[in-house]
């Protein structure tokens with residue numbers, strides 16, 4: 606039981622939980638950092654055969670691994686893999702998406718020198734905010750612990766904090782008693798029209 610509660614408090618588990626509440630079969634979604642494809646597959650399952658997911662990564666190895674994972678699970682036809690920076694999201698993805706997930710940093714088990722940087726992340730977040738439908742959710746897993754990570758995370762937090770009320774509701778989930786280097790989650794809901 607205690608393990609289950611601890612798992613629930615993990616920021617990435619919270620991101621999945623929140624996305625699960627907004628993304629429905631037939632919706633469109635974006636994985637801004639495909640990596641090993643876990644989040645892409647998660648989004649593809651929720652979007653279902655009538656939905657579609659756009660996934661971005663700058664590393665061929667990441668997209669190959671994501672493609673293999675999707676194929677194994679029979680989800681490859683509902684996903685477009687984009688071998689380019691998420692900064693190009695606005696050129697590639699049509700408006701009207703229900704969820705966008707960012708999982709920043711570097712590919713676990715890959716080249717740690719290839720990592721997200723604020724110069725690409727900030728324009729990508731702006732594009733993502735422009736693509737979201739009312740009721741749509743943007744989540745960002747932030748990792749301040751690696752070199753350059755803190756600067757990127759602070760820039761992300763400032764950008765999301767600047768989204769205006771009442772059109773946006775922005776939250777931050779971090780460890781109140783842990784290391785300042787601990788990962789944290791930010792999420793921005795585009796408030797549905799009344």
Ligand SMILES: C[S@@+](CC[C@H](N)C(=O)[O-])C[C@H]1O[C@@H](n2cnc3c(N)ncnc32)[C@H](O)[C@@H]1O
Pocket residue numbers: 637638639640641642643644645661662663664667689690691692708709710711712713719720721722725726
């Ligand atoms: C923490 S991993 C993502 C994990 C992934 N979501 C998963 O489920 O396995 C971060 C990924 O971001 C990618 N990345 C770095 N810069 C990027 C950029 N400008 N655009 C898109 N992806 C980028 C890296 O190549 C890496 O694969």
